[in-house]
Amino acid sequence: MTTPVRVTVWNEYRHERRDPKVAAIYPDGIHTTIAAGLREHGLEARTATLDEPEHGLTDEVLNTTDVLIWWGHSAHGEVADDVVARVQQRVLAGMGLIVLHSGHFSKIFRALMGTSCDLKWREGNDRELLWVVAPGHPIAEGLGELIMLDQEEMYGEHFDIPPPETLVFISWFSGGEVFRSGACYTRGAGRIFYFRPGHETHPTYHHPEVQRVIANAARWAAPGYVATRSYGNRPPHVPGS
Amino acid sequence: MTTPVRVTVWNEYRHERRDPKVAAIYPDGIHTTIAAGLREHGLEARTATLDEPEHGLTDEVLNTTDVLIWWGHSAHGEVADDVVARVQQRVLAGMGLIVLHSGHFSKIFRALMGTSCDLKWREGNDRELLWVVAPGHPIAEGLGELIMLDQEEMYGEHFDIPPPETLVFISWFSGGEVFRSGACYTRGAGRIFYFRPGHETHPTYHHPEVQRVIANAARWAAPGYVATRSYGNRPPHVPGS
Amino acid sequence: MTTPVRVTVWNEYRHERRDPKVAAIYPDGIHTTIAAGLREHGLEARTATLDEPEHGLTDEVLNTTDVLIWWGHSAHGEVADDVVARVQQRVLAGMGLIVLHSGHFSKIFRALMGTSCDLKWREGNDRELLWVVAPGHPIAEGLGELIMLDQEEMYGEHFDIPPPETLVFISWFSGGEVFRSGACYTRGAGRIFYFRPGHETHPTYHHPEVQRVIANAARWAAPGYVATRSYGNRPPHVPGS
Amino acid sequence: MTTPVRVTVWNEYRHERRDPKVAAIYPDGIHTTIAAGLREHGLEARTATLDEPEHGLTDEVLNTTDVLIWWGHSAHGEVADDVVARVQQRVLAGMGLIVLHSGHFSKIFRALMGTSCDLKWREGNDRELLWVVAPGHPIAEGLGELIMLDQEEMYGEHFDIPPPETLVFISWFSGGEVFRSGACYTRGAGRIFYFRPGHETHPTYHHPEVQRVIANAARWAAPGYVATRSYGNRPPHVPGS
Numbered sequence: 028m029t030t031p032v033r034v035t036v037w038n039e040y041r042h043e044r045r046d047p048k049v050a051a052i053y054p055d056g057i058h059t060t061i062a063a064g065l066r067e068h069g070l071e072a073r074t075a076t077l078d079e080p081e082h083g084l085t086d087e088v089l090n091t092t093d094v095l096i097w098w099g100h101s102a103h104g105e106v107a108d109d110v111v112a113r114v115q116q117r118v119l120a121g122m123g124l125i126v127l128h129s130g131h132f133s134k135i136f137r138a139l140m141g142t143s144c145d146l147k148w149r150e151g152n153d154r155e156l157l158w159v160v161a162p163g164h165p166i167a168e169g170l171g172e173l174i175m176l177d178q179e180e181m182y183g184e185h186f187d188i189p190p191p192e193t194l195v196f197i198s199w200f201s202g203g204e205v206f207r208s209g210a211c212y213t214r215g216a217g218r219i220f221y222f223r224p225g226h227e228t229h230p231t232y233h234h235p236e237v238q239r240v241i242a243n244a245a246r247w248a249a250p251g252y253v254a255t256r257s258y259g260n261r262p263p264h265v266p267g268s
Numbered sequence: 269m270t271t272p273v274r275v276t277v278w279n280e281y282r283h284e285r286r287d288p289k290v291a292a293i294y295p296d297g298i299h300t301t302i303a304a305g306l307r308e309h310g311l312e313a314r315t316a317t318l319d320e321p322e323h324g325l326t327d328e329v330l331n332t333t334d335v336l337i338w339w340g341h342s343a344h345g346e347v348a349d350d351v352v353a354r355v356q357q358r359v360l361a362g363m364g365l366i367v368l369h370s371g372h373f374s375k376i377f378r379a380l381m382g383t384s385c386d387l388k389w390r391e392g393n394d395r396e397l398l399w400v401v402a403p404g405h406p407i408a409e410g411l412g413e414l415i416m417l418d419q420e421e422m423y424g425e426h427f428d429i430p431p432p433e434t435l436v437f438i439s440w441f442s443g444g445e446v447f448r449s450g451a452c453y454t455r456g457a458g459r460i461f462y463f464r465p466g467h468e469t470h471p472t473y474h475h476p477e478v479q480r481v482i483a484n485a486a487r488w489a490a491p492g493y494v495a496t497r498s499y500g501n502r503p504p505h506v507p508g509s
Numbered sequence: 510m511t512t513p514v515r516v517t518v519w520n521e522y523r524h525e526r527r528d529p530k531v532a533a534i535y536p537d538g539i540h541t542t543i544a545a546g547l548r549e550h551g552l553e554a555r556t557a558t559l560d561e562p563e564h565g566l567t568d569e570v571l572n573t574t575d576v577l578i579w580w581g582h583s584a585h586g587e588v589a590d591d592v593v594a595r596v597q598q599r600v601l602a603g604m605g606l607i608v609l610h611s612g613h614f615s616k617i618f619r620a621l622m623g624t625s626c627d628l629k630w631r632e633g634n635d636r637e638l639l640w641v642v643a644p645g646h647p648i649a650e651g652l653g654e655l656i657m658l659d660q661e662e663m664y665g666e667h668f669d670i671p672p673p674e675t676l677v678f679i680s681w682f683s684g685g686e687v688f689r690s691g692a693c694y695t696r697g698a699g700r701i702f703y704f705r706p707g708h709e710t711h712p713t714y715h716h717p718e719v720q721r722v723i724a725n726a727a728r729w730a731a732p733g734y735v736a737t738r739s740y741g742n743r744p745p746h747v748p749g750s
Numbered sequence: 751m752t753t754p755v756r757v758t759v760w761n762e763y764r765h766e767r768r769d770p771k772v773a774a775i776y777p778d779g780i781h782t783t784i785a786a787g788l789r790e791h792g793l794e795a796r797t798a799t800l801d802e803p804e805h806g807l808t809d810e811v812l813n814t815t816d817v818l819i820w821w822g823h824s825a826h827g828e829v830a831d832d833v834v835a836r837v838q839q840r841v842l843a844g845m846g847l848i849v850l851h852s853g854h855f856s857k858i859f860r861a862l863m864g865t866s867c868d869l870k871w872r873e874g875n876d877r878e879l880l881w882v883v884a885p886g887h888p889i890a891e892g893l894g895e896l897i898m899l900d901q902e903e904m905y906g907e908h909f910d911i912p913p914p915e916t917l918v919f920i921s922w923f924s925g926g927e928v929f930r931s932g933a934c935y936t937r938g939a940g941r942i943f944y945f946r947p948g949h950e951t952h953p954t955y956h957h958p959e960v961q962r963v964i965a966n967a968a969r970w971a972a973p974g975y976v977a978t979r980s981y982g983n984r985p986p987h988v989p990g991s
Contacts, residue, residue, distance in 0.1 A: 141356075142455050142456050145499040147498060147500060147501070148501060156746060158907045158908075158928050159737075160908065161913070162698050163697065163732065163733075164695075165733055168733040168734050170736040172907075183502065184882070184920065185895065187360065187456055187497075189430070190433060192674075197920055199928045201747070202504030203506035203922060204502075204881070205921075205922045205928050212430070215645065216645030250645065254641045254645075254649040254652040255652070256428075257388060258386040259389070260389060261388045261445075263445075264655070265442075265444035265636070265638075397988075399665075401666050403667055404973065404977075408976075409977070410977070413666075413977065413979060413980055425640045425641070425642050426644055431676070434672065434915075435676065438679055439687075444638055444681060445640070454884070457886030491886065492891040492892070493891050494886050494890075497895060505896070506877070506879075506924070601865060601866060620864060622864055623862040623864045624842060624937050629980060629983070630982070631985070669842070669981075684987060738908045740910075742872060743871070743872055744872070745925030
């Protein structure tokens with residue numbers, strides 16, 4: 028793509044407005060920090076949040092979005108079902124989707140996965156090491172062999188997702204757990220990436236390597252010119268058959 | 269498994285009761301023919317249909333079902349959402365699921381796949397050749413290199429499903445189309461197999477090789493003793509960490 | 510990548526020099542036709558052939574090659590084992606590899622796959638339809654829903670390859686066969702694409718859609734900046750552990 | 751299968767004969783301990799070792815083996831190439847193969863994978879936790895959510911293998927590393943399982959859960975009645991085409 032990838036960063040944006048500890052880390056919201064990181068990597072980024080009309084995800088916004096990034100946690104149930112259906116249709120039509128951290132329990136991720144997306148977790152002072160297991164994958168481009176996060180919330184297996192088509196990262200936690208932290212999927216013509224880090228009480232989205240992964244993932248998930256698809260009742264393709 | 273696999277064959281059972289052409293092929297319903305084939309292969313089989321209370325899929329039935337087989341076509345919309353949710357939970361807990369032919373558009377298959385499951389089709393006199401592309405797979409056990417069906421409805425690509433974890437069959441149609449006709453998935457602890465043939469106006473489920481595939485698939489999909497899973501807030505696994 | 514992808518097109522280049530029928534279609538060799546097509550799509554292309562010193566695949570050439578394309582048929586056994594080992598090392602280090610048609614039996618493809626790579630075949634007048642089954646994949650970018658080739662050699666299943674990580678095309682042949690015609694793999698940091706068409710007696714590599722697929726595949730297979738890998742005896746990553 | 755799976759356990763059998771520390775743990779060799787564990791799980795097991803004629807892997811032995819288990823470490827280079835080729839042919843024909851621990855560098859595993867199979871390692875006192883990430887898979891049958899090994903050699907990523915078709919275990923090591931410890935592959939009609947544990951200086955193969963995994967894997971890898979395959983020059987399948 029010679030034109031910049033157009034990313035919309037969606038955030039629930041509730042923790043930052045009610046919890047001073049979170050506001051201290053993300054004064055303008057997690058979405059603003061992520062969008063700034065994308066721009067530094069040469070992508071186009073705008074934002075949308077839960078409390079905007081239609082959660083900021085109108086047809087007009089979605090139709091001009093190459094890749095949607097999703098962060099949600101405490102208000103998954105408030106996301107309107109028709110907006111979820113609209114996003115799902117856009118993904119099947121080719122829009123990329125990057126689901127972050129607690130977005131594992133979002134309606135859109137569960138609808139696209141078909142599983143419970145449950146996991147085990149622990150808020151605390153775990154150290155997290157994200158090991159690259161697919162070093163040639165575009166999402167790992169330019170990384171070292173691992174990313175170290177001094178403190179993060181723990182997410183542990185079993186993570187109830189379909190087997191990833193490609194597994195890019197596996198996390199190690201100091202408490203003894205592992206987690207499939209970077210998982211790629213195709214649904215329809217769309218590419219989906221789940222990326223584990225970023226609990227709201229940690230400065231994870233300020234981390235340069237985390238920003239790089241999200242930018243790499245947006246480039247990877249951005250749609251090209253999708254091959255023609257046709258469905259329904261069709262005549263034979265072979266003359267005379 | 270030393271005890272026989274317990275299969276429940278679910279059928280919409282509408283075409284057979286209203287269309288004499290279909291009734292001539294399946295006088296007691298598609299489900300009865302499929303169940304008889306399973307018994308010849310040494311499996312335990314009972315049936316359930318749409319118009320029974322709770323569609324015949326009560327908790328008691330599902331809790332004693334190892335593998336559920338699903339055939340539906342004209343009445344997908346009449347299947348109650350809570351029964352669909354119940355079946356989905358059972359699959360995630362380990363029950364096998366075999367979805368046949370027009371079941372591609374069933375609520376349960378779409379919920380588990382996350383995609384539209386759309387395809388192209390043509391009722392007519394196409395010849396279908398189902399080529400085995402995974403000859404060592406348990407579902408292909410004892411087959412030749414292909415199964416020939418003299419007349420079948422055509423299903424053609426693009427078939428909007430997630431990439432199969434294992435692809436067992438590819439169909440060739442005389443009209444010029446191909447189709448991924450045998451597709452394996454894992455969702456939660458459950459194994460799912462989609463198998464393309466069986467339009468209601470053709471005697472496909474009387475075909476010995478088709479019966480063998482369905483029996484093989486039921487054995488493959490039957491759950492063993494699933495490894496323990498735990499979710500939610502958890503203390504560290506490593507003492508002192 | 511802002512710089513053009515650097516492709517080396519390798520060809521056995523024997524049929525064209527001894528068979529007038531082939532020479533009429535590819536007067537300067539299959540490699541020259543493929544390279545011209547790549548240049549029209551904005552890629553950098555040079556060529557190498559079997560009878561050059563080191564088969565034209567010196568360290569210097571390989572070290573400045575992003576993607577290697579391989580066409581061979583009658584002289585697989587003449588390719589030197591040390592050149593094969595050198596190419597394999599380069600693929601594991603990140604170089605892309607596109608194996609065409611009868612290259613399925615090349616030493617390099619068999620070494621990377623670990624299987625016999627055998628198939629069934631028939632020289633004749635089969636019509637081939639290549640259906641896109643992964644419409645959102647970069648290799649299918651800009652295609653219609655299928656590519657039609659009026660006459661080609663038939664390749665049929667079973668094709669003894671590892672299950673493709675992504676299957677992009679399935680071929681239909683008028684004689685009744687199907688074939689997994691576009692198959693993606695990762696080996697080490699390298700991406701590999703097998704693409705079925707191109708028997709030497711047919712003008713397949715002059716076909717615009719075939720040229721487009723090869724160009725798309727070269728862009729997809731070109732390496733980025735591979736994440737760091739380290740191997741061997743290592744101290745712990747966690748201080749004090 | 752109603753008849754017991756016939757397993758041949760192959761062991762290099764050198765460490766046990768020259769290192770008293772290893773002999774104290776495996777007085778009759780690693781192979782004897784593994785075979786005893788298999789028998790307790792109802793499988794038939796015999797053994798073969800490097801220093802027997804043809805390494806104990808004659809045609810007669812291989813032709814009556816359903817699943818071959820491979821442990822090697824210090825003498826990979828002494829395994830004769832023709833025996834490796836013979837084993838590879840048998841795997842492609844359907845024989846199961848379970849490669850243990852340092853067998854990652856064996857000729858047979860590298861030939862079937864096509865990659866370097868390199869990794870990082872550390873002999874020491876690491877604790878290893880093997881987490882089940884595919885709880886419904888036959889190889890995980892009857893396990894808890896993890897297996898704990900108090901002391902093992904560390905193997906860490908990057909592990910240079912093709913992406914596993916199914917990933918069953920991920921290991922956590924106290925030094926900060928993770929590893930894809932249980933990896934399933936198909937090559938030809940054969941099923942392959944790589945299982946990470948058992949350094950010769952630790953009593954790992956006496957561990958009941960490790961024995962259970964190896965028995966489960968042998969049952970999973972045992973061939974059924976493979977579907978017919980045919981290769982080579984073939985007439986059309988469709989009359990009149």
